[in-house]
Amino acid sequence: MSQTKVAPDFLARSTSRKMKAFRLRKVLRWWPLLIILIALVAAAFPSVLAPYNPDLTNLAARLEGPGFRYGAQHFLLGTDSLGRDVLSRVIWGVRPSVVVAVVAVLVAGVSGSTLGIVAGTIEGGVGTIIMRFADMVLSIPFFLLAILVVAALGPSLVNVVVVLALVRWPIYARVAYGQSIEVSKRESVRSAIALGARQWRVMRYHILPEVLAPLIVVATLEVGSMIVYEAALSFIGLGTQPPAPSWGSMLSEGEQYVSTAWWISTFPGLALFVLALSVNRLGDLIRDVLDPKS
Amino acid sequence: MNEAEGAGGSSLGDLPTNSGRQHLAARTGRVEVIEGKKPEDLVKVENLCKNYSLGGFRSKNRVLRAVSDVSFTISAGRTFGLVGETGSGKSTIGKLTLGLETPSWGRVMVAGNDLALLSKKELRDLRREMQPVSQDPYSALNGRMRVRDILGEPFIIHKTADKRELHSLVQDLLELVDLPKDAIDRFPHQFSGGQRQRLVIARAVALRPRFVVADEPLSALDVSVQAQIINLFKKLQREFNLTYLFISHDLSVVRYLSDVVGVMYLGRLVELGTRDDVFSDASHPYTQALLASAPAVGTKKLVEKRRLHLYGDPPAVLDGFSGCVFNSRCPIAESRCFEQTPEFRDLGENHMVACHFAPVSVDVLSKAVERRSAKAESQD
Numbered sequence: 001m002s003q004t005k006v007a008p009d010f011l012a013r014s015t016s017r018k019m020k021a022f023r024l025r026k027v028l029r030w031w032p033l034l035i036i037l038i039a040l041v042a043a044a045f046p047s048v049l050a051p052y053n054p055d056l057t058n059l060a061a062r063l064e065g066p067g068f069r070y071g072a073q074h075f076l077l078g079t080d081s082l083g084r085d086v087l088s089r090v091i092w093g094v095r096p097s098v099v100v101a102v103v104a105v106l107v108a109g110v111s112g113s114t115l116g117i118v119a120g121t122i123e124g125g126v127g128t129i130i131m132r133f134a135d136m137v138l139s140i141p142f143f144l145l146a147i148l149v150v151a152a153l154g155p156s157l158v159n160v161v162v163v164l165a166l167v168r169w170p171i172y173a174r175v176a177y178g179q180s181i182e183v184s185k186r187e188s189v190r191s192a193i194a195l196g197a198r199q200w201r202v203m204r205y206h207i208l209p210e211v212l213a214p215l216i217v218v219a220t221l222e223v224g225s226m227i228v229y230e231a232a233l234s235f236i237g238l239g240t241q242p243p244a245p246s247w248g249s250m251l252s253e254g255e256q257y258v259s260t261a262w263w264i265s266t267f268p269g270l271a272l273f274v275l276a277l278s279v280n281r282l283g284d285l286i287r288d289v290l291d292p293k294s
Numbered sequence: 295m296n297e298a299e300g301a302g303g304s305s306l307g308d309l310p311t312n313s314g315r316q317h318l319a320a321r322t323g324r325v326e327v328i329e330g331k332k333p334e335d336l337v338k339v340e341n342l343c344k345n346y347s348l349g350g351f352r353s354k355n356r357v358l359r360a361v362s363d364v365s366f367t368i369s370a371g372r373t374f375g376l377v378g379e380t381g382s383g384k385s386t387i388g389k390l391t392l393g394l395e396t397p398s399w400g401r402v403m404v405a406g407n408d409l410a411l412l413s414k415k416e417l418r419d420l421r422r423e424m425q426p427v428s429q430d431p432y433s434a435l436n437g438r439m440r441v442r443d444i445l446g447e448p449f450i451i452h453k454t455a456d457k458r459e460l461h462s463l464v465q466d467l468l469e470l471v472d473l474p475k476d477a478i479d480r481f482p483h484q485f486s487g488g489q490r491q492r493l494v495i496a497r498a499v500a501l502r503p504r505f506v507v508a509d510e511p512l513s514a515l516d517v518s519v520q521a522q523i524i525n526l527f528k529k530l531q532r533e534f535n536l537t538y539l540f541i542s543h544d545l546s547v548v549r550y551l552s553d554v555v556g557v558m559y560l561g562r563l564v565e566l567g568t569r570d571d572v573f574s575d576a577s578h579p580y581t582q583a584l585l586a587s588a589p590a591v592g593t594k595k596l597v598e599k600r601r602l603h604l605y606g607d608p609p610a611v612l613d614g615f616s617g618c619v620f621n622s623r624c625p626i627a628e629s630r631c632f633e634q635t636p637e638f639r640d641l642g643e644n645h646m647v648a649c650h651f652a653p654v655s656v657d658v659l660s661k662a663v664e665r666r667s668a669k670a671e672s673q674d
Contacts, residue, residue, distance in 0.1 A: 187433040191497070194394060196421035197451050205447075209438050 032278035042091050043098040050088035054245045058083035063261045078263040089245040090271050096246045101226035104164035109219045112172030120180025134170035150238040160239045179211035213290040220283035224276045247272045336537045337368040343399035344386050360386045361561045373538040375552030383561040384541045388507045424505040425498035430514050431490035435482040442478050448500040467496040488519035507539045557581045560619040567645035577653035580620050625662035
């Protein structure tokens with residue numbers, strides 16, 4: 001009798017332990033959110049987090065390694081060729097990355113999605129023209145266009161956003177187009193048309209909600225790419241202009257010292273890697289959540 | 295085309311004009327409805343053709359004739375039943391009469407308006423008068439919308455109610471189709487198939503249309519639920535003097551609901567007449583075979599006889615097809631049937647049949663079937 005009681009008790013405890021582990025893993029899967037939260041705080045209040053002024057040069061303490069102390073000052077990640085604190089510059093460098101990435105994704109996402117939905121909903125030539133144009137844009141080499149635009153408009157963060165939006169809207173247009181074509185064939189959409197609904201109403205209330213989920217996933221993944229692209233443009237000198245700190249320009253500044261002072265380019269590179277990875281992971285997680293099949 | 299025009303002009307119902315409707319029109323201030331020469335004919339279809347291009351890069355002229363030269367009229371307040379097998383063009387006719395597809399040839403008149411001549415805005419406004427009830431109640435409702443929004447949308451689109459009225463209007467609609475009033479905040483997936491079809495119907499009749507096209511509205515439902523939905527259709531017709539185009543392959547339902555029945559085969563109307571004409575006095579070989587294939591439906595005369603089996607599948611009617619559409623499967627087809635397209639002839643009292651040999655008696659037909667099967671056996 002006692003044995004029969006022990007067995008279920010033991011089983012129950014084991015399953016509850018398993019459940020706990022399972023729940024813990026479920027929560028830990030969301031680690032990218034923590035990193036992104038830190039990045040957002042750093043972008044919003046860099047002066048609070050950064051120990052020093054990122055632009056303050058100190059020629060007496062140039063090219064010093066991580067952990068270097070100079071009087072009362074403690075350079076946790078070392079200093080660069082002008083004696084500026086690498087940690088402070090990495091923290092201040094979050095802002096251009098995040099702002100450019102988010103604004104570029106918003107501009108490209110909204111315009112691309114709109115064009116894609118319009119192309120997918122309206123039958124006839126309009127959709128074909130829009131999508132052929134999108135294909136055309138996708139075939140233009142990214143850096144060539146970036147150099148052209150920046151050469152024409154001058155290097156600045158606004159122009160970086162313009163370039164990125166110009167180049168990336170077809171990504172959203174394609175996703176929205178494919179989905180809208182499928183959705184617009186549904187009986188529910190046809191019934192709205194049969195009721196006498198105008199085109200915009202059909203798009204806004206019947207098509208947009210159905211195509212939004214994949215677009216959000218694409219947009220999240222695109223934020224990761226945009227962060228890397230912004231760094232790339234700043235690296236070749238088309239984005240953030242020195243002395244303003246940004247990860248891309250720090251990478252290019254540190255490049256010439258990489259054999260003697262590895263920390264100058266390594267830490268911004270690491271920050272870039274971790275943030276881009278987190279955003280990509282978040283995109284995957286959102287996809288899993290939004291897709292009921294998985 | 296002349297023979298078909300004769301059918302277009304024939305009115306098969308003799309209902310008085312829809313005067314009750316007109317005062318409603320005046321009250322709600324809806325778009326002006328131009329009354330036709332024969333006001334009792336709410337829907338008039340003339341020589342309707344619809345071709346679908348099959349595309350193809352090398353063979354350019356591959357055209358599928360989904361609907362060819364179909365003419366009929368539907369009197370206000372009556373039900374026109376359209377039967378035929380899958381792919382016979384029934385649904386295409388439904389879409390064409392609602393102006394959801396444009397005909398390749400021919401004319402659709404609804405309440406005196408030629409759909410092809412209306413501007414986009416005029417057509418949108420006319421849509422209040424004509425509504426579809428679709429086949430699949432699961433896909434016909436937007437799953438992200440609540441009942442409140444699904445049933446409120448017609449009023450919003452046509453700006454016939456402000457937000458305060460909307461709630462009570464939607465509740466009235468729910469009551470009309472025998473759904474509980476507290477269903478207003480539910481989502482479509484919280485309803486059964488029959489309840490969903492009630493929602494679809496409620497949405498269709500929300501603006502009190504005059505013409506409703508029901509395209510196989512029962513085929514996705516359980517038989518037990520079908521009866522309720524049929525009764526709902528009947529009730530709404532009584533209440534609002536609705537005119538139905540009822541598309542179905544279920545002969546018993548069509549027989550129960552329809553005043554006038556059209557039988558389609560491969561995009562053509564092969565027989566057209568009152569319900570009794572078609573069901574008790576079928577004169578086209580295809581109609582007889584169709585009735586014989588449903589033993590519960592045919593008249594005694596037909597049920598007693600041997601079933602009239604049809605062999606083979608209907609061919610695709612592409613461009614360049616000649617003769618009678620039924621020639622490949624007709625037991626009594628002769629060389630003439632492969633050369634000449636039969637006229638749509640009136641056998642009297644607007645009972646129209648497209649067959650060279652019409653009226654074909656069942657005896658002749660079953661003997662022909664016997665001869666054919668005997669021949670086939672001897673060849674084996």
